[in-house]
Amino acid sequence: MIKDSQAQIIDKKSWNNYYLFKLESPRIATQAHPGQFIMIRISDHPYPLLRRPFSIHSKDEKSIDIFFQVSGLGTDILSQKIVHDTLDILGPLGKGFQVGANLKGKEVVAAGGGRGIAPLYFLAQELSSHGASVKVFYGGKSLKDIPLKEKFESEGFDLYCSTDDGSFGFKGFISDYLKAELEKFTPSRIFSCGPEEMMKKIAKFATEKDIPADFSLESIMGCGFGVCWGCVKRIRKNGEEEWVKICEEGPVFSSEEIIWAEYEK
Ligand SMILES: Cc1cc2nc3c(=O)[nH]c(=O)nc-3n(C[C@H](O)[C@H](O)[C@H](O)COP(=O)(O)OP(=O)(O)OC[C@H]3O[C@@H](n4cnc5c(N)ncnc54)[C@H](O)[C@@H]3O)c2cc1C
Ligand code: FES
Incomplete structure (x- = not known):
């Protein structure tokens, strides 16, 4: 675990309630694996006291990205940080997804809902680099809740989108969309992150179909x-x-x- 108290925000993008920050932190970037996370100190003041956890969304040689949704005070304060501000971060933390050469040539699924899509971009990149063919299932309440759609498309991933209100893609939950698509193909593995209800449903039908699945x-x-x-x-x-x-x-x-x-x- 590395403590970087001077991780500078070098880029910031936002869509409604969602934010993508690029943080310069070469030492953490070098060691980061998909599914790991960082802890961010939100404020120099005693409140909010606890650091907040965020998945590593992607990385290059010198920086890591985080993608987050404002869901309370801490993420609200974080969302107001600007380019050139520095953050005190710890990472990379935890054990991430197992990605290896055993998936070469195999079809795999990465399924995320809402902010749960955050770790799946790094994961999908890593899976592709190991020769796996990745189908990304990305769901949100509405079109505005799937802001990374273009990013996945521009990387050439096979993307399946759903919205609860039908404003884009399949109308309904991403778990229902995935379940329907699994009538047409059987992936070697499913990787998933998102709301518990979504993951529970995916776990149920993955088990029924004997498809190994990992959840964050x-x-x-x-x-x-x-x-x-x-x-x-x-x-x-x-x-x-x-x-x-x-x-x-x-x-x-x-x-x-x-x-x-x-x-x-
Ligand atoms: C391993 C991990 C990775 C995560 N990655 C992401 C990510 O990439 N993008 C993203 O948008 N969110 C992510 N989250 C969730 C994110 O950490 C919480 O949304 C955030 O901590 C909420 O803080 P807040 O002060 O804004 O909200 P609060 O007002 O404090 O609480 C809002 C909600 O967040 C939960 N929460 C509050 N503090 C914590 C905490 N220390 N740890 C976990 N949950 C907390 C509360 O239970 C509540 O449900 C991740 C959580 C974990 C555990
Ligand atoms: S967050 Fe402290 S032991 Fe896991």
Whole structure:
């Protein structure tokens, strides 16, 4: 884990409630893998006290991108930062998606809803670079909630979009769109991040169809590196259920490891 207290915002884009920041942080960029995250100190003031976790959306040699949705005070403060501001960040944290040469020539799916699309861009790039053929399923409430659509298209990914209100693409949830498409093809693996209900549905039909699937979970994170125990969830390991720190052992887990009942409201 690297602490970079001077990660400068070198580019900023925004769409309604969504923001894409490019942060100059060469040491973190060098070590980052898809599915890992950073913890950002939001304010120099005591409140909000806790750093906030954000997935690494993409990287180059010297910088990492984050993509986030304003969902409370911390993300609201963050959204007001401007180019040349610096952020105090920790990362890369957690264990990300397993991406390897074993997927060469295979068809795989990356399915994300809303802000959950954030880690899937880096993942899709990495999967492609390993020779996998990636179908990206990207859903949102409305057209304005799928602002990265053009970005995925311009990279040449096979993109399937859905909106709950039908303003763009398939009308309905992205999980329903994926389920319908799985009548036509069977991917070697599904990778997913997004609202729990979405991931739960995907886990269910992936299991029924015997398709291995990995999910990036969210949890309240106090520290992000295993000290506070704020992020624990019950996870199945070697057939036994245990309390596991999502920040250290995850956030990515396979569908067999996740106890989906934990996520029932
Ligand atoms: C591993 C991980 C990666 C994430 N990646 C992204 C991302 O790439 N883009 C994105 O938009 N969001 C991401 N999130 C969610 C993001 O961290 C929360 O939206 C953010 O912390 C909310 O902070 P807030 O102060 O704006 O909201 P608050 O007003 O504090 O709370 C709003 C919501 O955010 C949740 N939340 C608050 N603090 C935390 C915290 N420390 N950790 C986790 N959840 C919290 C609350 O439970 C509540 O549901 C990620 C979360 C995790 C755990
Ligand atoms: S966030 Fe502190 S232990 Fe996981």
